[in-house]
Amino acid sequence: MIPWRRTLSSSRLDRLAPLSGVLAVIGLLASALLFRATGYLPPGERLAAAFSSNPNGVAAGGLVGNLSAVFMLAFASCAAVQLQGADANEG
Helix, strand or coil, rough: CCCCCCCCCCHHHHHHHHHHHHHHHHHHHHHHHCCCCCCCCCCCCHHHHHHCCHHHHHHHHHHHHHHHHHHHHHHHHHHHHHHHHHHHHHC
């Protein structure tokens, strides 16, 4: 049997696992854009001013980042199950 070939018995979650990884990366990039980072390691006063002047962006970025983390966990768990199954089939 070819391991990458889909069968009728494959679950819907296994087929959606790659999509969850893509959604996680897109969501993490979107959350970074919503935070509107001010640069690499800015001074504390400048960083505090950037976050206090944009509270809605910070809240939206945090929400999108947390949702992306859920997608990343789903992708990682599906990938781990697939890798364990591949190791068991080889040994």
